[in-house]
Amino acid sequence: MNKSIPQVRIGMIQSAETIRFQCAAAFSLLDLQGRRITGGKAGTAYEAVIVRAESASLRFRVRLAIALTEEEARLQQEKLAARAIPTSLWHPGIVLELADFIMDNREYWIVTEPFADEAAAKSFAGGYEPVGEAVVVKEIVRKAAGTLKLMDHSFTDACRVVPEDPEAHIHLLDVTVGIEFHWQHTRTQLLPGILEICFNNAGRLQAINELDVETYLISVNSSEMTKENPIELLKAQTIAARSTILATMGKHHYDEKFHLCSDDHCQCYHGVANISEHSRSAAHDTEGVNLIHAGKVCDARYAKICGGIMEDYAHIWDNREVPYLVTGVDGREKLDYPLSGEEQVIAYINSSPDVWCNTQRHEIPSSLPYNTRDLFRWRVSYPRLELGELISRRLGITFGDLVDLIPGDRAPGGRLIHLDVVGSERTVRIGKELVIRRALSESHLYSACFYIERDRDQAGRVTDFHFIGAGWGHGVGLCQVGATVMAQQGYDHQAILTHYYKNSRLAKLY
Numbered sequence: 004m005n006k007s008i009p010q011v012r013i014g015m016i017q018s019a020e021t022i023r024f025q026c027a028a029a030f031s032l033l034d035l036q037g038r039r040i041t042g043g044k045a046g047t048a049y050e051a052v053i054v055r056a057e058s059a060s061l062r063f064r065v066r067l068a069i070a071l072t073e074e075e076a077r078l079q080q081e082k083l084a085a086r087a088i089p090t091s092l093w094h095p096g097i098v099l100e101l102a103d104f105i106m107d108n109r110e111y112w113i114v115t116e117p118f119a120d121e122a123a124a125k126s127f128a129g130g131y132e133p134v135g136e137a138v139v140v141k142e143i144v145r146k147a148a149g150t151l152k153l154m155d156h157s158f159t160d161a162c163r164v165v166p167e168d169p170e171a172h173i174h175l176l177d178v179t180v181g182i183e184f185h186w187q188h189t190r191t192q193l194l195p196g197i198l199e200i201c202f203n204n205a206g207r208l209q210a211i212n213e214l215d216v217e218t219y220l221i222s223v224n225s226s227e228m229t230k231e232n233p234i235e236l237l238k239a240q241t242i243a244a245r246s247t248i249l250a251t252m253g254k255h256h257y258d259e260k261f262h263l264c265s266d267d268h269c270q271c272y273h274g275v276a277n278i279s280e281h282s283r284s285a286a287h288d289t290e291g292v293n294l295i296h297a298g299k300v301c302d303a304r305y306a307k308i309c310g311g312i313m314e315d316y317a318h319i320w321d322n323r324e325v326p327y328l329v330t331g332v333d334g335r336e337k338l339d340y341p342l343s344g345e346e347q348v349i350a351y352i353n354s355s356p357d358v359w360c361n362t363q364r365h366e367i368p369s370s371l372p373y374n375t376r377d378l379f380r381w382r383v384s385y386p387r388l389e390l391g392e393l394i395s396r397r398l399g400i401t402f403g404d405l406v407d408l409i410p411g412d413r414a415p416g417g418r419l420i421h422l423d424v425v426g427s428e429r430t431v432r433i434g435k436e437l438v439i440r441r442a443l444s445e446s447h448l449y450s451a452c453f454y455i456e457r458d459r460d461q462a463g464r465v466t467d468f469h470f471i472g473a474g475w476g477h478g479v480g481l482c483q484v485g486a487t488v489m490a491q492q493g494y495d496h497q498a499i500l501t502h503y504y505k506n507s508r509l510a511k512l513y
Contacts, residue, residue, distance in 0.1 A: 007102040007513040008215045008291075011248060012199075013272055014261035015178055015192060016210040022051040022200050024210075026164065028171030032154060033163040040156050043164070045171075054157060056149035056206035062117040062142040063124035064091075067131070069110055069321045076111035089116050093140075097253040102291070102513040106300055108250050114140060129400075134421045135435035136322055141258045147202040161201035172275060173198045175210055180266065180273065187446075192265075192274035195222075201260055211261045212272075220245055221278055221286045226271040227483070230279035231368040233490035237285035239499040242509070243303040243481050244270055246294040249512075250302040289496070291513040294504055296327045301507050305481035308378055309333050309416065310452055310474025311351070311358040312340050313503065318414035319436045319477050327507040330415040333485045334358035341415035348417045349454045352380065352473045359485030360474075367487050378475040379484075381449050387465050394424055394442045398433065402426025407465060408455055416478055418451040436477055443470065450474040480504065 016022060025048045031039045043049060067083060067090065070076035080090050096109030118124040121139065128137035150157050164173060178192045196214030203209045223244045224237050232240075247270060252262040255269055263269035294301035302325070304316070311333055316325035332338050336357045342348045355363050362376045385393070391405025403426040411421035411432065421434030424442075433442055440448040453472030457465045481503040489499050497509065 008217050009099050009101070009249070009513075010213060011216045011219050011252070011263070012261040013212045013214070013219065014209060014256065014259060014264040015175055015194070015212050016208070017259075017264065018203055018205060018207045018209060019177070020053065020207065022208050022210050023176040024049060024164065024198060025174045025176075026166055026171060027174070028166045028168040030164050030166045030171075030173075032156070033165055034158055035161050035163070040158070040162070041154055042167075043154060048176075049154060051151050051153040051162070051200045051208060053206075053208060054150040054152050056202060057147060058206035059143050059147040059204040060145035061121075061204065062144055063121045064114040064117055064140050064142055065124050065128045065131070066093075066112050066114050066138045066140045067136065068113040069323060070113065071110055073111060076113055079113045083113065090114060091116065095254050095257045099249070099252075104510075104512040106249055106512065108252060108254065108300065110254070112140070117142065133322065134432050135438060138321075141204070143204065143258060147204050147206050149202045149206060151200060151202075151208065153200070161199055164198040164200070166197075173212075175212075175274075178210075178265070190273075193276045194274045199260075203260075204258065209260070212265075212274075216245065216248060217286055217290055219248070219272065221282050222275055223270050223272050224285055225277045225279060225282040226273040228282075229277070229368075230281045232281070232487060234281055234285060235494065235496045235499065236487050236490035237281055238289050238496035239481065239486055239490070240305070240483070241285045242289050242292050242294060242496065242500060243305050243504075245289070245292070246301045246303040247305075249293060250300045291511045292509055293512050294327070294500060294507045295510045296507045300512075301327050301504060303481065303504060304328060304477070304479045305483060305503075306474075306476025306478055307482075308360045308362075308475040308484045309478040309482040310379060310450065310472075311356050311360065312338060312342070312416035312478070313480070313482065314414045314416045314418055314478040316479055318418065318420055319479050327504045328479050329505050331502075331505065332358065333360050333482050342413060342417040345410060345454065348413060348452075351417055352452065352454060352471055355380070359488040360482050362484060365488045365491075367484065367491070378449055380471075380473055382469060382471050383444075383448065384467060384469045385443075386467050390443070390468055391426075393445070397442050397445075398438070400424075400431055401428070402431050403428030407457075408468065410455065416452060417473065418478060419453075448472075450476060450478065452478070 028045045030043045032041050068079045083090050090113050093112040099106040124139045131137035173194045175192045179189050194212045199211040224241045265272040294303050313331050315330045316328040362379045407425040409423040422439050424431045436451040439451045453470040456469040458467040486499050
Protein backbone atom coordinates (compact mmCIF):
# COMPACT_ATOMS: atom_id res chain seq x y z
CA MET A 4 0.00 0.00 0.00
CA ASN A 5 1.26 3.48 -0.93
CA LYS A 6 2.49 5.22 2.26
CA SER A 7 1.27 8.61 1.03
CA ILE A 8 -2.36 7.49 1.04
CA PRO A 9 -4.24 9.79 3.42
CA GLN A 10 -6.16 8.53 6.44
CA VAL A 11 -9.86 9.39 6.76
CA ARG A 12 -12.23 9.44 9.70
CA ILE A 13 -15.80 8.33 9.02
CA GLY A 14 -18.65 8.98 11.46
CA MET A 15 -20.51 5.68 11.79
CA ILE A 16 -22.73 6.38 14.82
CA GLN A 17 -23.17 10.07 15.50
CA SER A 18 -25.16 10.04 18.74
CA ALA A 19 -25.84 7.20 21.19
CA GLU A 20 -26.01 6.37 24.88
CA THR A 21 -23.97 3.20 24.35
CA ILE A 22 -21.66 1.84 21.64
CA ARG A 23 -21.55 -1.94 21.16
CA PHE A 24 -18.96 -3.86 19.15
CA GLN A 25 -16.93 -7.03 18.86
CA CYS A 26 -13.69 -7.72 17.03
CA ALA A 27 -12.80 -10.72 14.85
CA ALA A 28 -9.33 -10.78 16.46
CA ALA A 29 -7.78 -9.83 19.76
CA PHE A 30 -7.36 -6.07 20.08
CA SER A 31 -5.63 -3.39 22.11
CA LEU A 32 -7.63 -0.73 23.85
CA LEU A 33 -5.76 2.61 23.79
CA ASP A 34 -6.34 6.02 25.27
CA LEU A 35 -6.03 9.16 23.15
CA GLN A 36 -2.32 9.42 23.93
CA GLY A 37 -1.78 6.02 22.31
CA ARG A 38 -1.11 4.19 25.58
CA ARG A 39 -2.32 0.61 25.75
CA ILE A 40 -4.68 0.32 28.70
CA THR A 41 -5.84 -3.27 28.25
CA GLY A 42 -6.69 -5.86 25.62
CA GLY A 43 -9.88 -7.49 24.37
CA LYS A 44 -10.75 -10.97 23.16
CA ALA A 45 -11.76 -12.02 19.67
CA GLY A 46 -15.48 -12.63 19.20
CA THR A 47 -16.51 -11.17 22.57
CA ALA A 48 -19.15 -8.43 22.66
CA TYR A 49 -18.21 -5.21 24.47
CA GLU A 50 -20.17 -2.10 25.38
CA ALA A 51 -18.99 1.45 26.00
CA VAL A 52 -21.17 3.53 28.32
CA ILE A 53 -21.18 7.11 29.58
CA VAL A 54 -19.96 7.68 33.14
CA ARG A 55 -20.27 11.46 33.00
CA ALA A 56 -20.56 13.93 30.17
CA GLU A 57 -20.53 17.67 29.59
CA SER A 58 -21.90 18.99 26.33
CA ALA A 59 -19.98 21.50 24.26
CA SER A 60 -20.60 25.21 24.67
CA LEU A 61 -21.80 26.53 21.32
CA ARG A 62 -22.50 29.84 19.68
CA PHE A 63 -24.61 30.12 16.56
CA ARG A 64 -23.80 32.18 13.51
CA VAL A 65 -25.22 32.23 9.99
CA ARG A 66 -23.10 31.52 6.92
CA LEU A 67 -24.13 33.90 4.15
CA ALA A 68 -21.67 33.01 1.39
CA ILE A 69 -18.63 30.89 0.47
CA ALA A 70 -15.60 32.20 -1.43
CA LEU A 71 -12.48 30.48 -2.74
CA THR A 72 -10.13 33.42 -2.21
CA GLU A 73 -9.73 35.95 0.58
CA GLU A 74 -10.04 38.79 -1.91
CA GLU A 75 -13.43 37.51 -3.07
CA ALA A 76 -14.48 37.01 0.55
CA ARG A 77 -13.55 40.59 1.46
CA LEU A 78 -15.66 41.90 -1.41
CA GLN A 79 -18.61 39.86 -0.14
CA GLN A 80 -18.08 41.33 3.32
CA GLU A 81 -18.16 44.87 1.92
CA LYS A 82 -21.49 44.20 0.17
CA LEU A 83 -22.96 42.81 3.39
CA ALA A 84 -21.62 45.73 5.41
CA ALA A 85 -23.53 48.03 3.06
CA ARG A 86 -26.65 46.14 4.17
CA ALA A 87 -25.67 46.74 7.82
CA ILE A 88 -24.74 43.09 8.32
CA PRO A 89 -21.37 42.77 10.10
CA THR A 90 -19.51 39.55 9.32
CA SER A 91 -16.39 37.54 10.06
CA LEU A 92 -14.33 35.13 7.96
CA TRP A 93 -13.87 31.43 8.70
CA HIS A 94 -11.29 29.39 6.81
CA PRO A 95 -12.38 25.72 7.12
CA GLY A 96 -10.75 22.78 5.37
CA ILE A 97 -7.41 21.00 5.49
CA VAL A 98 -4.03 20.86 3.78
CA LEU A 99 -2.61 17.44 2.89
CA GLU A 100 0.87 16.74 1.53
CA LEU A 101 0.49 13.93 -0.99
CA ALA A 102 3.25 12.34 -3.11
CA ASP A 103 3.78 15.17 -5.58
CA PHE A 104 0.84 17.40 -4.76
CA ILE A 105 -0.12 19.74 -1.94
CA MET A 106 -3.87 19.37 -1.55
CA ASP A 107 -5.46 22.48 -0.08
CA ASN A 108 -9.26 22.33 0.02
CA ARG A 109 -9.73 25.34 2.29
CA GLU A 110 -12.30 27.99 1.45
CA TYR A 111 -13.61 31.16 3.07
CA TRP A 112 -16.96 31.28 4.82
CA ILE A 113 -18.56 34.67 5.35
CA VAL A 114 -20.45 34.36 8.64
CA THR A 115 -22.49 36.74 10.77
CA GLU A 116 -21.61 37.73 14.29
CA PRO A 117 -22.98 35.32 16.93
CA PHE A 118 -26.68 35.38 17.76
CA ALA A 119 -28.19 35.12 21.24
CA ASP A 120 -29.24 31.53 20.61
CA GLU A 121 -29.97 29.00 17.85
CA ALA A 122 -33.58 30.15 17.49
CA ALA A 123 -32.46 33.71 16.74
CA ALA A 124 -29.94 32.44 14.18
CA LYS A 125 -32.62 30.33 12.48
CA SER A 126 -35.01 33.28 12.43
CA PHE A 127 -32.43 35.49 10.74
CA ALA A 128 -31.54 32.77 8.21
CA GLY A 129 -35.21 32.16 7.41
CA GLY A 130 -35.78 35.81 6.58
CA TYR A 131 -32.55 36.38 4.66
CA GLU A 132 -32.72 37.15 0.94
CA PRO A 133 -32.09 35.45 -1.41
CA VAL A 134 -34.03 32.53 0.07
CA GLY A 135 -31.97 29.43 0.74
CA GLU A 136 -28.55 31.11 0.80
CA ALA A 137 -28.22 31.46 4.59
CA VAL A 138 -27.18 28.45 6.69
CA VAL A 139 -26.93 28.28 10.48
CA VAL A 140 -23.42 27.20 11.59
CA LYS A 141 -22.04 26.25 15.00
CA GLU A 142 -19.04 27.77 16.68
CA ILE A 143 -17.53 25.59 19.40
CA VAL A 144 -16.54 27.78 22.36
CA ARG A 145 -15.74 24.87 24.67
CA LYS A 146 -15.42 21.27 23.49
CA ALA A 147 -17.55 18.48 24.90
CA ALA A 148 -15.87 16.47 27.62
CA GLY A 149 -16.60 13.40 29.66
CA THR A 150 -15.65 9.97 30.89
CA LEU A 151 -16.68 6.72 29.27
CA LYS A 152 -16.34 3.21 30.63
CA LEU A 153 -15.31 0.16 28.63
CA MET A 154 -14.11 -3.22 29.98
CA ASP A 155 -14.06 -1.87 33.56
CA HIS A 156 -11.67 0.92 32.54
CA SER A 157 -12.50 4.61 32.47
CA PHE A 158 -11.34 6.85 29.63
CA THR A 159 -11.24 10.61 29.49
CA ASP A 160 -12.94 11.91 26.33
CA ALA A 161 -12.21 8.91 24.05
CA CYS A 162 -10.70 5.45 23.53
CA ARG A 163 -9.46 3.56 20.48
CA VAL A 164 -9.97 -0.08 19.52
CA VAL A 165 -6.98 -1.34 17.49
CA PRO A 166 -7.07 -4.97 16.21
CA GLU A 167 -3.77 -6.80 16.71
CA ASP A 168 -4.25 -8.34 13.27
CA PRO A 169 -4.46 -5.35 10.86
CA GLU A 170 -6.58 -7.47 8.50
CA ALA A 171 -9.19 -8.22 11.19
CA HIS A 172 -12.56 -6.49 11.14
CA ILE A 173 -14.60 -4.84 13.87
CA HIS A 174 -18.33 -5.59 14.09
CA LEU A 175 -20.07 -2.32 15.01
CA LEU A 176 -23.67 -2.86 16.15
CA ASP A 177 -26.72 -0.61 15.88
CA VAL A 178 -25.56 1.56 12.98
CA THR A 179 -28.42 3.60 11.50
CA VAL A 180 -28.49 3.51 7.69
CA GLY A 181 -30.58 5.78 5.43
CA ILE A 182 -31.10 8.51 8.04
CA GLU A 183 -34.39 10.39 7.39
CA PHE A 184 -35.09 8.40 4.22
CA HIS A 185 -37.91 5.87 3.80
CA TRP A 186 -35.45 2.96 4.00
CA GLN A 187 -33.99 3.99 7.39
CA HIS A 188 -33.00 0.97 9.49
CA THR A 189 -30.23 -0.26 11.80
CA ARG A 190 -27.66 -2.92 11.02
CA THR A 191 -24.30 -4.28 12.10
CA GLN A 192 -21.42 -2.93 10.01
CA LEU A 193 -18.18 -4.85 9.45
CA LEU A 194 -15.33 -2.32 9.59
CA PRO A 195 -11.62 -2.39 8.70
CA GLY A 196 -9.10 -0.17 10.47
CA ILE A 197 -9.54 1.41 13.90
CA LEU A 198 -12.66 2.22 15.90
CA GLU A 199 -12.65 5.38 18.03
CA ILE A 200 -15.36 6.00 20.62
CA CYS A 201 -15.69 9.61 21.78
CA PHE A 202 -18.18 12.32 22.72
CA ASN A 203 -20.19 14.47 20.32
CA ASN A 204 -21.15 18.09 20.95
CA ALA A 205 -24.26 17.05 22.87
CA GLY A 206 -22.24 14.90 25.26
CA ARG A 207 -23.40 11.62 23.76
CA LEU A 208 -21.21 8.89 22.33
CA GLN A 209 -20.18 8.58 18.71
CA ALA A 210 -18.28 5.87 16.84
CA ILE A 211 -15.66 6.82 14.25
CA ASN A 212 -13.94 4.44 11.83
CA GLU A 213 -10.38 5.51 10.98
CA LEU A 214 -8.84 3.91 7.88
CA ASP A 215 -6.90 4.78 4.74
CA VAL A 216 -8.85 6.38 1.92
CA GLU A 217 -8.26 3.57 -0.60
CA THR A 218 -9.67 0.91 1.74
CA TYR A 219 -12.58 3.26 2.40
CA LEU A 220 -13.22 3.67 -1.32
CA ILE A 221 -13.44 -0.07 -1.92
CA SER A 222 -16.32 -0.07 0.51
CA VAL A 223 -17.91 3.11 -0.87
CA ASN A 224 -18.16 1.80 -4.42
CA SER A 225 -19.66 -1.46 -3.10
CA SER A 226 -22.11 0.53 -0.94
CA GLU A 227 -23.15 2.97 -3.66
CA MET A 228 -22.97 0.25 -6.34
CA THR A 229 -23.05 -3.56 -6.64
CA LYS A 230 -20.84 -6.15 -8.32
CA GLU A 231 -23.28 -6.24 -11.26
CA ASN A 232 -22.26 -2.71 -12.25
CA PRO A 233 -19.96 -2.48 -15.29
CA ILE A 234 -16.33 -2.11 -14.23
CA GLU A 235 -15.90 1.23 -16.05
CA LEU A 236 -18.83 2.61 -14.07
CA LEU A 237 -17.23 1.41 -10.83
CA LYS A 238 -13.99 3.15 -11.80
CA ALA A 239 -15.84 6.40 -12.54
CA GLN A 240 -17.75 6.16 -9.25
CA THR A 241 -14.55 5.46 -7.33
CA ILE A 242 -12.73 8.48 -8.80
CA ALA A 243 -15.73 10.71 -8.08
CA ALA A 244 -15.94 9.43 -4.51
CA ARG A 245 -12.17 9.85 -3.96
CA SER A 246 -12.33 13.40 -5.26
CA THR A 247 -15.32 14.21 -3.09
CA ILE A 248 -13.76 13.12 0.17
CA LEU A 249 -10.44 14.89 -0.51
CA ALA A 250 -12.25 18.04 -1.59
CA THR A 251 -14.60 18.15 1.41
CA MET A 252 -12.51 16.85 4.36
CA GLY A 253 -12.78 19.33 7.22
CA LYS A 254 -15.77 21.18 5.73
CA HIS A 255 -18.89 19.01 5.50
CA HIS A 256 -18.53 18.13 9.18
CA TYR A 257 -16.43 21.14 10.20
CA ASP A 258 -17.77 20.96 13.78
CA GLU A 259 -17.27 17.21 14.30
CA LYS A 260 -14.35 14.87 15.02
CA PHE A 261 -14.77 13.04 11.70
CA HIS A 262 -14.34 14.04 8.06
CA LEU A 263 -17.46 12.52 6.50
CA CYS A 264 -20.44 10.58 7.81
CA SER A 265 -21.23 7.09 6.54
CA ASP A 266 -24.70 7.90 5.19
CA ASP A 267 -26.37 9.61 2.23
CA HIS A 268 -25.58 13.07 3.63
CA CYS A 269 -21.97 12.49 2.51
CA GLN A 270 -21.26 9.13 0.86
CA CYS A 271 -22.70 5.71 1.64
CA TYR A 272 -20.13 3.58 3.46
CA HIS A 273 -21.39 0.23 4.72
CA GLY A 274 -18.14 -1.41 5.71
CA VAL A 275 -16.71 -4.48 3.99
CA ALA A 276 -19.70 -6.85 3.99
CA ASN A 277 -20.61 -6.33 0.32
CA ILE A 278 -17.14 -5.94 -1.19
CA SER A 279 -16.60 -7.75 -4.49
CA GLU A 280 -13.53 -8.30 -6.64
CA HIS A 281 -14.98 -5.71 -9.02
CA SER A 282 -14.89 -3.18 -6.18
CA ARG A 283 -11.29 -4.00 -5.34
CA SER A 284 -10.26 -3.86 -8.98
CA ALA A 285 -11.92 -0.46 -9.55
CA ALA A 286 -10.11 1.05 -6.56
CA HIS A 287 -6.76 -0.60 -7.38
CA ASP A 288 -6.81 0.40 -11.05
CA THR A 289 -7.56 4.05 -10.21
CA GLU A 290 -5.51 4.39 -7.01
CA GLY A 291 -4.72 8.03 -6.30
CA VAL A 292 -6.56 9.31 -9.40
CA ASN A 293 -8.68 12.42 -8.83
CA LEU A 294 -10.64 14.96 -10.81
CA ILE A 295 -8.81 18.30 -10.92
CA HIS A 296 -9.86 21.81 -11.89
CA ALA A 297 -7.64 24.91 -11.63
CA GLY A 298 -5.13 23.06 -9.47
CA LYS A 299 -7.66 21.86 -6.90
CA VAL A 300 -9.41 18.53 -6.35
CA CYS A 301 -13.00 18.65 -7.59
CA ASP A 302 -15.91 18.32 -5.20
CA ALA A 303 -17.41 15.67 -7.47
CA ARG A 304 -21.07 15.56 -6.43
CA TYR A 305 -23.29 12.77 -7.73
CA ALA A 306 -26.90 11.60 -7.45
CA LYS A 307 -29.06 8.65 -8.49
CA ILE A 308 -31.15 9.85 -11.49
CA CYS A 309 -30.91 13.36 -12.91
CA GLY A 310 -34.06 12.90 -15.01
CA GLY A 311 -32.48 13.99 -18.29
CA ILE A 312 -30.82 17.35 -17.56
CA MET A 313 -28.02 17.83 -15.01
CA GLU A 314 -28.27 20.90 -12.80
CA ASP A 315 -25.54 23.39 -12.01
CA TYR A 316 -24.16 23.83 -8.50
CA ALA A 317 -25.23 27.43 -7.89
CA HIS A 318 -28.96 26.74 -8.10
CA ILE A 319 -28.85 23.81 -5.68
CA TRP A 320 -26.42 24.98 -2.97
CA ASP A 321 -24.70 28.31 -2.30
CA ASN A 322 -24.85 30.81 -5.14
CA ARG A 323 -21.40 30.51 -6.74
CA GLU A 324 -20.19 29.12 -10.02
CA VAL A 325 -18.39 25.76 -9.92
CA PRO A 326 -17.09 25.32 -13.48
CA TYR A 327 -17.09 21.51 -13.43
CA LEU A 328 -20.62 21.18 -11.97
CA VAL A 329 -22.70 22.72 -14.72
CA THR A 330 -25.96 21.96 -16.47
CA GLY A 331 -26.11 19.69 -19.51
CA VAL A 332 -28.17 17.01 -21.21
CA ASP A 333 -27.58 13.48 -19.94
CA GLY A 334 -27.39 11.96 -23.41
CA ARG A 335 -26.98 12.61 -27.09
CA GLU A 336 -30.50 13.85 -27.76
CA LYS A 337 -30.82 17.62 -28.04
CA LEU A 338 -33.27 18.97 -25.47
CA ASP A 339 -34.71 22.47 -25.31
CA TYR A 340 -33.25 23.91 -22.10
CA PRO A 341 -32.82 25.84 -19.82
CA LEU A 342 -36.40 25.12 -18.78
CA SER A 343 -37.56 28.68 -18.29
CA GLY A 344 -41.34 28.53 -17.94
CA GLU A 345 -43.92 26.27 -16.30
CA GLU A 346 -45.29 25.09 -19.65
CA GLN A 347 -41.80 24.07 -20.76
CA VAL A 348 -41.21 22.27 -17.45
CA ILE A 349 -44.50 20.40 -17.74
CA ALA A 350 -43.74 19.35 -21.31
CA TYR A 351 -40.29 18.11 -20.29
CA ILE A 352 -41.53 16.10 -17.31
CA ASN A 353 -44.32 14.58 -19.40
CA SER A 354 -41.84 13.51 -22.10
CA SER A 355 -39.61 10.46 -22.29
CA PRO A 356 -36.39 11.75 -23.91
CA ASP A 357 -33.69 9.36 -25.09
CA VAL A 358 -31.21 10.21 -22.34
CA TRP A 359 -28.82 7.87 -20.56
CA CYS A 360 -30.81 7.72 -17.31
CA ASN A 361 -34.17 6.98 -18.94
CA THR A 362 -34.95 3.59 -17.39
CA GLN A 363 -38.09 3.44 -19.53
CA ARG A 364 -35.81 3.06 -22.54
CA HIS A 365 -32.58 1.54 -21.20
CA GLU A 366 -32.34 -1.67 -19.18
CA ILE A 367 -30.00 -1.82 -16.20
CA PRO A 368 -29.35 -4.88 -14.00
CA SER A 369 -32.36 -5.68 -11.79
CA SER A 370 -30.08 -6.23 -8.78
CA LEU A 371 -28.89 -2.61 -8.68
CA PRO A 372 -30.12 -0.72 -5.60
CA TYR A 373 -31.42 2.14 -7.74
CA ASN A 374 -33.03 0.09 -10.51
CA THR A 375 -36.53 1.47 -10.86
CA ARG A 376 -38.68 2.66 -13.74
CA ASP A 377 -40.75 4.68 -11.30
CA LEU A 378 -38.23 7.40 -10.50
CA PHE A 379 -37.17 8.63 -13.92
CA ARG A 380 -40.71 10.03 -13.86
CA TRP A 381 -42.96 9.84 -10.80
CA ARG A 382 -46.15 11.06 -9.14
CA VAL A 383 -46.87 11.76 -5.43
CA SER A 384 -50.23 12.92 -4.03
CA TYR A 385 -51.44 14.45 -0.74
CA PRO A 386 -54.78 15.68 0.63
CA ARG A 387 -54.50 19.42 1.28
CA LEU A 388 -54.99 19.23 5.06
CA GLU A 389 -52.43 16.44 5.42
CA LEU A 390 -49.89 18.31 3.31
CA GLY A 391 -50.34 21.54 5.27
CA GLU A 392 -49.71 19.75 8.55
CA LEU A 393 -46.68 17.99 7.05
CA ILE A 394 -45.05 21.21 5.78
CA SER A 395 -45.62 23.00 9.08
CA ARG A 396 -44.19 20.12 11.11
CA ARG A 397 -41.21 19.41 8.86
CA LEU A 398 -40.08 23.04 8.67
CA GLY A 399 -41.28 24.30 12.05
CA ILE A 400 -43.22 27.18 10.52
CA THR A 401 -46.81 28.38 10.86
CA PHE A 402 -48.92 29.80 8.05
CA GLY A 403 -52.49 28.89 9.01
CA ASP A 404 -54.39 26.51 6.76
CA LEU A 405 -52.64 25.59 3.52
CA VAL A 406 -54.32 27.37 0.62
CA ASP A 407 -51.97 26.74 -2.32
CA LEU A 408 -48.38 26.14 -3.44
CA ILE A 409 -46.92 28.48 -6.05
CA PRO A 410 -43.75 27.43 -7.93
CA GLY A 411 -41.02 30.06 -8.05
CA ASP A 412 -37.79 30.32 -10.03
CA ARG A 413 -36.30 27.16 -11.49
CA ALA A 414 -32.81 25.89 -12.23
CA PRO A 415 -31.90 25.09 -15.87
CA GLY A 416 -32.93 21.44 -15.47
CA GLY A 417 -36.33 22.29 -14.02
CA ARG A 418 -35.68 21.96 -10.27
CA LEU A 419 -37.40 24.54 -8.11
CA ILE A 420 -35.14 27.09 -6.47
CA HIS A 421 -37.95 28.32 -4.26
CA LEU A 422 -41.60 27.57 -3.59
CA ASP A 423 -44.27 29.82 -2.05
CA VAL A 424 -46.42 28.18 0.61
CA VAL A 425 -49.66 30.19 0.63
CA GLY A 426 -51.49 29.96 3.95
CA SER A 427 -54.62 31.53 5.37
CA GLU A 428 -52.49 33.67 7.68
CA ARG A 429 -49.37 34.36 5.62
CA THR A 430 -47.26 33.26 2.65
CA VAL A 431 -43.89 31.70 3.33
CA ARG A 432 -41.18 31.33 0.68
CA ILE A 433 -38.98 28.22 1.09
CA GLY A 434 -35.88 27.03 -0.75
CA LYS A 435 -33.54 25.79 -2.04
CA GLU A 436 -33.87 22.29 -3.46
CA LEU A 437 -33.26 20.19 -0.34
CA VAL A 438 -35.51 22.32 1.89
CA ILE A 439 -38.34 21.91 -0.61
CA ARG A 440 -37.86 18.14 -0.80
CA ARG A 441 -37.81 17.83 3.00
CA ALA A 442 -40.94 19.95 3.37
CA LEU A 443 -43.03 17.84 0.99
CA SER A 444 -42.25 14.39 2.35
CA GLU A 445 -41.86 12.47 5.60
CA SER A 446 -38.35 11.67 4.33
CA HIS A 447 -37.34 13.48 1.12
CA LEU A 448 -39.41 14.05 -2.02
CA TYR A 449 -37.63 12.32 -4.91
CA SER A 450 -36.49 15.60 -6.45
CA ALA A 451 -37.44 19.27 -6.72
CA CYS A 452 -38.09 18.90 -10.46
CA PHE A 453 -41.88 18.67 -10.43
CA TYR A 454 -45.03 20.51 -11.40
CA ILE A 455 -48.26 20.66 -9.43
CA GLU A 456 -51.79 19.53 -10.29
CA ARG A 457 -54.75 20.25 -8.00
CA ASP A 458 -58.15 18.72 -7.37
CA ARG A 459 -60.78 21.24 -6.27
CA ASP A 460 -64.21 21.11 -4.66
CA GLN A 461 -67.31 22.85 -6.00
CA ALA A 462 -66.28 26.08 -4.28
CA GLY A 463 -62.93 26.03 -6.05
CA ARG A 464 -60.90 25.19 -2.95
CA VAL A 465 -57.99 22.79 -3.36
CA THR A 466 -58.71 19.36 -1.89
CA ASP A 467 -55.65 17.44 -3.11
CA PHE A 468 -52.19 18.23 -4.44
CA HIS A 469 -50.39 16.04 -6.98
CA PHE A 470 -46.64 16.39 -7.62
CA ILE A 471 -45.56 15.04 -11.02
CA GLY A 472 -41.81 14.94 -11.24
CA ALA A 473 -38.54 13.78 -12.79
CA GLY A 474 -35.43 12.23 -11.29
CA TRP A 475 -34.18 11.17 -7.89
CA GLY A 476 -31.75 13.44 -6.03
CA HIS A 477 -30.22 16.86 -6.60
CA GLY A 478 -29.16 16.15 -10.19
CA VAL A 479 -25.69 17.75 -9.93
CA GLY A 480 -22.62 15.98 -11.32
CA LEU A 481 -22.54 12.28 -12.12
CA CYS A 482 -25.93 10.64 -12.65
CA GLN A 483 -25.43 7.09 -11.36
CA VAL A 484 -28.10 5.53 -13.56
CA GLY A 485 -26.97 7.50 -16.62
CA ALA A 486 -23.34 6.57 -15.99
CA THR A 487 -24.34 2.90 -15.66
CA VAL A 488 -25.99 2.99 -19.08
CA MET A 489 -23.01 4.76 -20.60
CA ALA A 490 -20.71 2.02 -19.30
CA GLN A 491 -23.05 -0.66 -20.63
CA GLN A 492 -22.83 0.97 -24.04
CA GLY A 493 -19.04 0.84 -24.09
CA TYR A 494 -17.94 4.22 -22.71
CA ASP A 495 -14.86 4.02 -20.48
CA HIS A 496 -14.53 5.80 -17.14
CA GLN A 497 -12.65 8.75 -18.63
CA ALA A 498 -15.47 9.42 -21.10
CA ILE A 499 -18.09 9.06 -18.35
CA LEU A 500 -16.30 11.52 -16.08
CA THR A 501 -15.72 13.99 -18.92
CA HIS A 502 -19.44 13.90 -19.67
CA TYR A 503 -20.52 14.68 -16.11
CA TYR A 504 -17.68 16.92 -14.90
CA LYS A 505 -17.02 19.53 -17.57
CA ASN A 506 -13.77 21.50 -17.53
CA SER A 507 -12.00 18.92 -15.35
CA ARG A 508 -9.09 16.53 -15.90
CA LEU A 509 -7.81 13.36 -14.29
CA ALA A 510 -4.54 13.37 -12.33
CA LYS A 511 -2.82 10.75 -10.19
CA LEU A 512 -1.94 12.48 -6.90
CA TYR A 513 -0.28 9.55 -5.06
